[in-house]
Amino acid sequence: MPRAFDAREGERPVFDALLDARARFGGHKEILEDQDRKPLTYTGLVRAAFVLGRKIADMTTPQEHVGVLLPSSMGVVVTYFGLHAFGRVPVMLNFTAGSRNLKAALAAAGVTRILTAKRFVENAKLDDLIADLKSVAEIVWLDDIRGSITLKDKLFGLAAGFFPKLFRTPTSAKDPGVILFTSGSFGMPKGVVLSQANLVSNVRQIEAHIDLDPNWVMFNPLPTFHCLGLTGGVLLPLLTGMKAFEYPSPLHTKQIPPLMREAKASILLATDTFVNQYARAGTPEDFASLQFVVCGAEKVRDETHELFARDFNGLPVLEGYGATEASPVIAVNQPNDNRRGTVGKLLPGIETRVEPVEGIPHGGVLHVRGANVMAGYLHCDGSKGIDEPADGWYDTGDVVEVDREGVVRILGRVKRFAKIGGEMVSLTAVEGIAEAVWPDGRHAVVSIPDKKKGERLVLVTDRTDAEVASLTAWARRHGAPELAVPKKILKVSEVPVLGTGKTDYVAIQQMVELEAEAA
Structure with a gap:
């Protein structure tokens, strides 16, 4: 059975929530891995975060908004927690968004430094992008930082690993946990400020909705500039005892299925587009260890459900629904209650309001409120101010039907209706x-x-x-x-x-x- 949802458990700073998980599951438990196949334990992750975080802290100021331009990897996870260990705010940058959108994001968030890695920039062929961004921000190479780590730094990490609460910078659960930018499907991206409590609360809501086994492995090819990639692919496994396996690109259709088999993946987190491609490229053996697949960000096609029913022994494909502004998960199907054509039941602790739309006879626009709903939208002037949601309600812009059991069916976005x-x-x-x-x-x-x-x-x-x-x-x-x-x-x-x-x-x-x- 899933754990009962207790809203108070979400009122934790992100780094303290990681320390809680270490205490709960043991410091020697392997918890993080990527394609380099050099896993970290909880204690190893905490120490690495302290060592790297102190180096970054030396060149930044408290509460500074620091840009992170990295793929899904152990490196981005260590960097994220390293920033939190010293009270800095990670701003996850979408390296596929193009120079114009990225510069707008940097200006809005007041970012003057970007953390990235030479190997990633080379492999992703982002040299021109980095050259362009240098005109508005300092590029800090994590490779150089790691090369400067001394014995003294390692001893600091060792001591901090033993007594982390003495060494970490105290922060509040109300402080920013991350700044993300919406994907811009329908216009210019918006800066979304999610508090630390928003992120931890959403993890606790998911944990209370789906029964998760700490012995499982979460395989995450989604980028951490995507909220599902960050919350679902990093924070959810790390804070619930599952190993997080990070992969740098969802586009590697042929490489991912056999790697899932090698990693003994239990959950695959991706979008319908990519999951469909992996299924076509992979074999039943590649998917044999999976308990279920979770898809977000777009509708799961009937063809994908049929493909898994036919070729993968009915492996459940769970469609979920969310928004960056909700940290992101609002509803998701469950392995033992998977209702095709819906996005499943609402997570515990989420209030809803459905407002009718003229001309649309059924359903209405979904508004949500809960501990996972954002602190607010970032002002675009670099002031770091935010516009908070009125009375805590977020207007999703999605037209939905919600039945008596709390099962949500998406009818479309308000912007995705035409008057003919x-x-x-x-x-x-x-x-x-x-x-x-x-x-x-x-x-x-x-x-x-x-x-x-x-x-x-x-x-x-x-x-x-x-x-x-x-x-x-x-x-x-x-x-x-x-x-x-x-x-x-x-x-x-x-x-x-x-x-x-x-x-x-x-x-x-x-x-x-x-x-x-x-x-």
């Missing part, structure tokens, strides 16, 4: 039609202005054989309204996605508008 001939049409539902007709393709639907009907739908797809007639025929057979059938199809070699695997609707909208102007 006076009727509200869910673009997400239209994408569902395309997925039903061509389940092995990737599809996105956007709307553009139309003089006669207000708006019209455009399907962007990587299926070269996609035709309107096939969509129309499916709609007629299944009773879908004709308004929900796109009359225009734009075929592309690849549907744009963000670094997190989410569909990049900004790029797609621009593509469609440019094509419409040229027509």
